[in-house]
Amino acid sequence: MTAVPMLEAWDETEGTRRARALFAETFDGAPDGVWSAPGRVNLIGEHTDYNGGLCLPIALEHRTFVALRRRPDDRVHLVSEREGSSWQTALADVAPGAVSGWGAYPAGVAWALDQLGHPTGGFDAAVVSCVPYGAGLSSSAALECAFAMAFTAAPGWAGPDPGTDAGRAALAAACVRAENEIAGANTGGMDQAASLRSRAGRALLLDTRDGHVEHIPFDLTEAGLELLVIDTRAEHALVDGQYAQRRATCEAAAAALEVPTLREITPSGLDAALAQLDGDEPRRRVRHVVTEIARVEQFVDLLRAGRLREVGPLMDASHTSLAGDYEVSAAELDVAVRAARQAGALGARMTGGGFGGSAIALVPAGASPAVAEAVTGAFAAEGFTAPVFLVATAGPPAH
Numbered sequence: 001m002t003a004v005p006m007l008e009a010w011d012e013t014e015g016t017r018r019a020r021a022l023f024a025e026t027f028d029g030a031p032d033g034v035w036s037a038p039g040r041v042n043l044i045g046e047h048t049d050y051n052g053g054l055c056l057p058i059a060l061e062h063r064t065f066v067a068l069r070r071r072p073d074d075r076v077h078l079v080s081e082r083e084g085s086s087w088q089t090a091l092a093d094v095a096p097g098a099v100s101g102w103g104a105y106p107a108g109v110a111w112a113l114d115q116l117g118h119p120t121g122g123f124d125a126a127v128v129s130c131v132p133y134g135a136g137l138s139s140s141a142a143l144e145c146a147f148a149m150a151f152t153a154a155p156g157w158a159g160p161d162p163g164t165d166a167g168r169a170a171l172a173a174a175c176v177r178a179e180n181e182i183a184g185a186n187t188g189g190m191d192q193a194a195s196l197r198s199r200a201g202r203a204l205l206l207d208t209r210d211g212h213v214e215h216i217p218f219d220l221t222e223a224g225l226e227l228l229v230i231d232t233r234a235e236h237a238l239v240d241g242q243y244a245q246r247r248a249t250c251e252a253a254a255a256a257l258e259v260p261t262l263r264e265i266t267p268s269g270l271d272a273a274l275a276q277l278d279g280d281e282p283r284r285r286v287r288h289v290v291t292e293i294a295r296v297e298q299f300v301d302l303l304r305a306g307r308l309r310e311v312g313p314l315m316d317a318s319h320t321s322l323a324g325d326y327e328v329s330a331a332e333l334d335v336a337v338r339a340a341r342q343a344g345a346l347g348a349r350m351t352g353g354g355f356g357g358s359a360i361a362l363v364p365a366g367a368s369p370a371v372a373e374a375v376t377g378a379f380a381a382e383g384f385t386a387p388v389f390l391v392a393t394a395g396p397p398a399h
C-alpha cells in the first residue's frame, strides 16, 4: 500500500523565491516587492454569506504569491505559472463587462480601488500559487487579495490600511466588487474576508449582516485532531448559473417574507416563515439557510467551551442540509464524506460553494493518511478521478 501524498504548502521563502524567479524570467530585473494571500476552507456556515448570515472559515497555509513592479504607463502585464499565456490590458479599458479571463480578478481589484479614490498605475506582475485551482478553496480570492496588498503597499501607491481590520475590511470589499462586477461571479464575500481578516490559530466568525468579525480559538493539535481537506477534482464553476440561482431564490424568499435578508428569520420563526412561502423548493432553500446559521452558532459555542471534539455531528448535519435541502452537493462530495466517516472521521461535510470542489473531514490526530487512503479507494471503486488531499491548519492572513 503506497501512502497517499498530501499537498504541502510552500513556506514564505519558497513562495517568494518562485514568484521572483518567474518575474525575472518574464520581465527582467526585480519586482518592487512580493505579497501573498491564502486560500480558505469554511468550517461551517455555507451559502449563508449572501443571506446576511454567519460563517466560520479558516485561512489555509496554502498561499498565492505575487511579485509586482509598477510601470510608468497604464499597461497591465500579468503572467502566471499556471496559465499558458500572459494577460494584458490597459487600466483604462477595465470596466464591468469589458475584460475576461484570469487577469480580470487582479485588474478588477485595481479598478475597484480606483473607484474608492485609490488609483494605481500600470504594473507587471508574476503569480505563483500552491492553492489548488478550481478546488473550491478560494484560489480566486487568494489572487485578488494578494494583489490588493500589493496595490496598497507598492512604493508610492496607497489605499485602505492593511495594518487595521477596518482597512482590511475595505480591501475585502474592493476584492468582492472586483469578483462581482468585473470577473462576473456574484459571490458573497466570505472568501475575501477569510483571506484578509483571519488570524493564525483562529477561526474567523464573520457576521455578514454588519461585517463584524471575531477570532475564535481553533487549536486542532490541542484537541488531538486534524482537518483533512479532500479535493474531489470534480469540476466546480461559480460563474455558472446554479450559484446565482440559489442566491436569487433566497433573495426572492426574503422579499416575500418582507425581511432585508433571511438572517432575520430565527429558528423559532422558521415554521411560520415556511408556511408563508409558495412552493417546496424555496421552502427547502430557506430551511437550509436558517438551520445552517444556527449550526454556526452551536459550533462556535462548542469551540468557546473547548469542546472541538464534539463538532462532528454539526458538520454532518450541515452536509445533509446542503445535499438535501440546498442541492449543491455532488456525487463525488457525497462519496468523500461517507468514506471519511466510515474510516473514522468525527464529522465531514462539503466546503465552499459545492457542485464539486472540496470536502473537509475532522479526524483524530495521525489518522489523515488512513482516511485519505479509504477515500481514494472509494473513489476508485466509483470510477472517479483520484482525489487530492491536504491537511489544514488555521494559517495567517494576506501580507
Ligand code: GLA
Binding pocket: 042, 045, 046, 047, 048, 049, 050, 187, 188, 189, 190, 191, 238, 352, 353, 354
Ligand atoms: C463560494 C462563494 C462564497 C460563499 C460560498 C458558499 O465559496 O465564493 O461567497 O457563498 O461559496 O458558502
